[in-house]
Amino acid sequence: MELVVARIGKAHGLRGEVALDVRTDVPEERFTTGAVLATVPPDAGPLTVAATRVHQGRWLVQFAESSDRGSAEALRGVELVVESGESDEEDAWYPHELAGLRAELADGTVVGEVVGLEHLPAHDVLVLRETGGERTLVPFVHAIVPVVDVPGGRVQLTPPGGLLARDAGAVVVDRADDGPEQGSDEHEDEA
Numbered sequence: 001m002e003l004v005v006a007r008i009g010k011a012h013g014l015r016g017e018v019a020l021d022v023r024t025d026v027p028e029e030r031f032t033t034g035a036v037l038a039t040v041p042p043d044a045g046p047l048t049v050a051a052t053r054v055h056q057g058r059w060l061v062q063f064a065e066s067s068d069r070g071s072a073e074a075l076r077g078v079e080l081v082v083e084s085g086e087s088d089e090e091d092a093w094y095p096h097e098l099a100g101l102r103a104e105l106a107d108g109t110v111v112g113e114v115v116g117l118e119h120l121p122a123h124d125v126l127v128l129r130e131t132g133g134e135r136t137l138v139p140f141v142h143a144i145v146p147v148v149d150v151p152g153g154r155v156q157l158t159p160p161g162g163l164l165a166r167d168a169g170a171v172v173v174d175r176a177d178d179g180p181e182q183g184s185d186e187h188e189d190e191a
Helices: 069-074 165-170
Strands: 002-012 017-022 036-040 047-055 058-063 079-083 102-105 110-119 124-130 135-139 147-149 154-157
Touching (some): 110 135
Antiparallel strands (some): 002 079, 017 058, 036 047, 036 079, 047 058, 102 110, 124 135, 147 154
């Protein structure tokens, strides 16, 4: 199974360096000099790591196949992938392990199916297709997804009110603190 370890971002400088959006916990192992990485799309690679460095908390990589800014810019958006088996870490899952899991509430009510995982700046989110067909992003944090049972084929959700589309009709919006309505004579001029 192919595992995405990074997505190539914008070019950095004039000599072919690119910034990486890292998707691995061990970038120092994945991006060693001489490492050859497969790509998606496949015709963009494979790419050979010629040099790496961390600049302002961001991984910068130069590939042997990219020696100038133009060729680096052409790599933007390409995913770097490696072959990998199942995760053996506790509380660590690959996207392919999560896709297809049944999403249910604590009482067993099925609310949908996990169709993917997206990496957002704040944290990862599960992409959920609810039973009504709606696409919902669920923050992949322990408070909202306390149980991930890959062998059992399910994740348990404890979503706050209004997170799921199925709950949207039950959300009550309190407008009492919005202030006076426009046109109200609450603030009449005193003569």
